[in-house]
Amino acid sequence: MAKLKSFFKDYLLFILFLCVIIVIWEWLVQSGKVPSFILPSPSSVIRSIVENRESLFQEHLLATVKEVAIGFFIAAAGGIALSILMYFSKALEKMIYPVVLISQTIPIIALSPVFVLWFGYTIWSKVAVTVLIAFFPIVVGMYDGLKNSDPEYDELLQSMGANKWQRFMKVKLPMALPSLFSGLKLAIVFSVVGATIGEWLGASVGLGYYSRRMSGNLNAEGVFAAVFLLSVLGMVLFFVVTLLQKWMLKWNEEKKR
Amino acid sequence: MTMALVMKNVSYLVRPEKRHKKKIISNVNITLKKGEFVSLIGKSGTGKSTILKLCAGLLKPDEGEIRVYGKATEPGSVGYMPQKDLLLPWRTVLENIMLASEFQKGAKVTKHEARNWLKRVGLKDYENALPRELSGGMRQRAAFLRTILTEKEVLLLDEPFGALDALTKKEMHSWLLSIWEELNKTILFITHDLEEAILLSDRIILLHLDQTTEEIPVDLPRPRHSEMVHTMDMVNYKKMIEKKIADG
Incomplete structure (x- = not known):
């Protein structure tokens, strides 16, 4: 009960604002002030989702989720591993870190056709875009977390006779987790963006592909349906990562208040 | 008899920039007998913390040896x-x-022993609490226990009570004095608090800014208790040391 109360306290204004926007939007379209092929009404978007639920959920949403999941996990595993290697080897850090930074200045959309060239229209061209876009926040989060941990803890463990690896496992790694999770939360949202871009450029299934096809058919409701589902997907995945963080970093909770 | 801790002609240079070498510790000789409680006192910049880090093996001396x-x-x-x-x-x-037991080979502190210690320092009910749930004094007691449970005979304490308020600090003094006899450890202790140093120590080592040291034995009977800070003996000691610091 108390939880529900604090939830409303935190989000009441936001929910009200959202309702007002939706009502105005619906009214604008219903009254004919905005033509529905430019901006479909919220009710018609919902109707479109319900009507096409089978292909939307079982086919397109599933395909996108798969791309996001594979891409995110590859980016997370690779990003964490690379950060740890860079932490242990100065030479590797000097060599790789600038490359990671520069990789972010490449416009990903420009690079995507290259992936289509390499991986064709398989799932891997979409996964590649996702990995590329999700990799950066994970590496930065993990690496900064490792770098910025308090050296005094390190000294304390050293005075107890702990070797470098033990110090890393017992102190550095746990201390880097909050920063890693900041990166992961960004990365999961970016992953949805990456998969969508990948699908635009070449796919036969997925919500990105679906929205482009509907746009080609001048079906505004369909486009908005896909956009809506994509944003819900992003929010749900973000929420999942946040839950994981809360569960793993219980000790870090209270401090923020 | 082998001494518990010996620093012989120890010097240490800091190199903030490559060209400027500055000796922050020069030719320091300190010896601690087994079971002795010795305090290091000195103004900031006399290298107290550096001496402790050298003794702990965290820094390597440029000259001399530490055993x-x-x-x-x-x-x-x-x-x-x-x-x-x-x-x-x-x-x-x-x-x-x-x-510390996670990095030690051979005989280790058991959970049972650790729990017994928690009981003795009044943290019995906090065994499973996270540090953020403890007060400053409790955290310091836990940190002190962690140091004792390294099971090392020589303990180096760098201003352990420096961040505590006066009342909590007094409590910690009573507590430390109460377990001191059976603790049977050799302690090198840094503090800025003269009363604390006199109350706890067998000997006080004064570090001067010109890097010389001066030893002052504290001839007060043990067991001691924290009320003794008000006795004439203590006050005299305090006056004498204050004067030495001012002249130093």
């Missing part, structure tokens, strides 16, 4: 307690105080 029971010191030779409590925030109190 713990005859063996050259290295990380793991002594118990070291920095000024901050540095309890790991994701570990419970029990897990924190047993930290």
Whole structure:
């Protein structure tokens, strides 16, 4: 009960604002002030989702989720591993870190056709875009977390006779987790963006592909349906990562208040 | 008899920039007998913390040698307690105080022993609490236990009570004095608090800014208790040391 109360306290204004926007939007379209092929009404978007639920959920949403999941996990595993290697080897850090930074200045959309060239229209061209876009926040989060941990803890463990690896496992790694999770939360949202871009450029299934096809058919409701589902997907995945963080970093909770 | 801790002609240079070498510790000789409680006192910049880090094996001296029971010191030779409590925030109190046992070979502190210690310092009910749930004094007691449970005979304490308020500090003094006799450890202790140094120590070593040292034995009977700070003997000691610091 108390939880529900604090939830409303935190989000009441936001929910009200959202309702007002939706009502105005619906009214604008219903009254004919905005033509529905430019901006479909919220009710018609919902109707479109319900009507096409089978292909939307079982086919397109599933395909996108798969791309996001594979891409995110590859980016997370690779990003964490690379950060740890860079932490242990100065030479590797000097060599790789600038490359990671520069990789972010490449416009990903420009690079995507290259992936289509390499991986064709398989799932891997979409996964590649996702990995590329999700990799950066994970590496930065993990690496900064490792770098910025308090050296005094390190000294304390050293005075107890702990070797470098033990110090890393017992102190550095746990201390880097909050920063890693900041990166992961960004990365999961970016992953949805990456998969969508990948699908635009070449796919036969997925919500990105679906929205482009509907746009080609001048079906505004369909486009908005896909956009809506994509944003819900992003929010749900973000929420999942946040839950994981809360569960793993219980000790870090209270401090923020 | 082998001395517990010997620093012989120890010098240490800091190199903030490559060209400027500055000796912050020069030719220091300190010897601690087994079971002695010795305080290091000096103004900021006299290298007190550096001496402790050298003894703990965290820094290597540029000249001279440091021995713990005859063996050259290295990380793991002594118990070291920095000024901050540095309890790991994701570990419970029990897990924190047993930290050192995870890096030791051979006989280790058991959970049973650790729990007994918690009972003795009044943290029995906080065994499974996270550090953030403890007060400043409790955290410091836990950090002190962690240092004791390194099971090292020589303990180096860097201003362990420096961040505590006066009342809590007094409590910690009573507590430390009450377990001191059976603790049977050799302690090198840094403090800025003269009363604390006189109350706790067998000997006080004064570090001057010109890097000379001066020893002052404290001839007060043991067992001591924290009320003794008001006795004439203590006040005289305090006056004498204050004068030495001012002249130094």
